[in-house]
Amino acid sequence: MSKNLSNSVLYLMxxxxxxxVANLYYNQPLLHQMVVEFGVSESAISNVPLATQLGYAFGLLFIVPLGDKVSNKKIIQFDFALMVLSLIAASVSSTLYLLIISSFFIGFSSALPQLFVPMVAQLSDDKGRGRAIGIVMSGLLIGILGSRVLSGLIGKWFGWRSMFSAATVLMVLLFILLQYKLPKIKPNYKGSYSSLLKSIGHYFKTEPSLRLAALRGGLGFAGLSVFWTTFVFLMEDHFNYDSDIAGAFGVFGIVGALGATVVGKMNDKYDRKSMIIFSTLLLMISWVILFFSGYTLIGLALGVIIVDLGMQVLHITNQVTIFSRNPEARNRVNTVYMVGFFIGGALGTFLGAYAWQHYGWQGVSILGLLISLSILIVQFVFEPKTKITKKD
Known part of the structure; x- marks a missing residue:
């Protein structure tokens, strides 16, 4: 930890x-309610989380790089205005088409947390960088998983629209807090916005370890999206559980997310290759468990814990790797990584909905296992060219 980064600021971020980031995932436990209200198929309603994730990818591409050029306070002012308007639009959407458009802009404006990760990487020293990233990632992951619990409960008792209304109020309050408490950082990049965006391509072309990290992250998040997109349908169709029970399973994922600080410290001690292999094996084990125990609550709970823990280990290891290089461009480097990450998530959402509709839960589980196995394959195929080490 650096003297420039206090614990209070770290935990605020x-x-x-x-x-x-919870705004991205409120819709998942509510998909069945949306199916009923709009009278569409489960495949059609999957366009809501798909649009949200695609919007997030575009936000990463066009908003996050500004962290290397524009003051973080100015970015926050613009971003929260768009976020609040998008949430309001979602809460009053009268058609599925309007909800999909609103969801895209919710995703676009919710890329903001990816400014915090490079920020703590910049303010931390080499010895404490893994821990600092782990703490921020712990909050982010708990938000992802806890959002499903919250939206499931609110959706059950007040309807899916109420969740977006509550999120609007919450974002207004958070904006006020960040305006007063978040330290102002002035970046050093002096070029134009267009040259800033063009430079992203330079880092993508010249950093093979960054490309591999983005590929690993995209595949990992594709597998996680396969699970969470189809899980609510499994709860409804095979257990006859409403959105509150489906969302409550996020609690089991939080168990894994609470280990983010430990994972961050592990990255300060162990080499990256070992951490990547470890995370991939966890993901594969989780899908094997889900395949054989998908229709038992205990098996599902265990699978949720392991799949989220495995994804967490992979994600933090990837970010510690990319932030160890190019300190002057951490936001742009993070953009490359996270765009690949969420494009993978969008692909996983699409493939998961297709697998569920045509092959059921076992087809979903096989798909998740194959995606996880592919992470290990690309690691062994491309790793010698990138020479990933503890410091790379």
Missing amino acids: SISSGLV
Whole structure:
């Protein structure tokens, strides 16, 4: 930990990351309610989380790089205005088409937490960088998983629209807090916005370890999206459980997310290759468990814990790797990584909905296992060219 990064600021960014990123996932436990209200198929309603994730990818591409050029306070002012308007639009959407458009802009504006991760990487020293990233990621992951619990409960008792209304109020309060408490950082990049965006391509072309990290992250998040997109349908169709029970399973994922600080410290001690292999094996084990125990609550709970823990280990290891290089461009480097990450998530959402509709839960589980196995394959195929080490 650096003297430039106090624990109070670190935990503020951690909490804020969780609250903002939660906007991306409120819709998942509510998909069945949306199916009923709009009278569409499960495949059609999957366009809502798909649009949200695609919007997030575009936000990463066009908003996050500004962290290397524009003051973080100015970015927050613009971003929260768009976020609040998008949440309001979702809460009053009268058609599925309007909800999909609103969801895209919710995703676009919710890329904000990815400014916090490079920020703590910049303010931390080499010895404490893994721990700092782990703490922020812990908040972000708990937000992802806790959002499903919250939206499931609110959806059950007040309807899916109420969740977006509550999120609007929450974002207004968070904006006020960040304006007063978040330290102002002035970046050093002096070029134009267009040259800033063009430079992203330079880092993508010249950093093979960054490309591999983005590929690993995209595949990992594709597998996680396969699970969470189809899980609510499994709960409804095979257990006859409403959105509150489906969302409550996020609690089991939080168990894994609470280990983010430990994972961050492990990355300060162990080499990256070992951490990547470890995370991939966890993901594969989780899908084997889900395949054989998918229709038992105990098996599902265990699978949720392991799949989220495995994804967490992979994600933090990837970020510690990319932030160890190019300190002057951490936001742009993070953009490359996270765009690949969420494109993978969008692909996983699409493939998961297709697998569920045509092959059921066993087809979903096989798909998740194959995606996880592919992470290990690309690691062994491309790793010698990138020479990933503890410091790379």
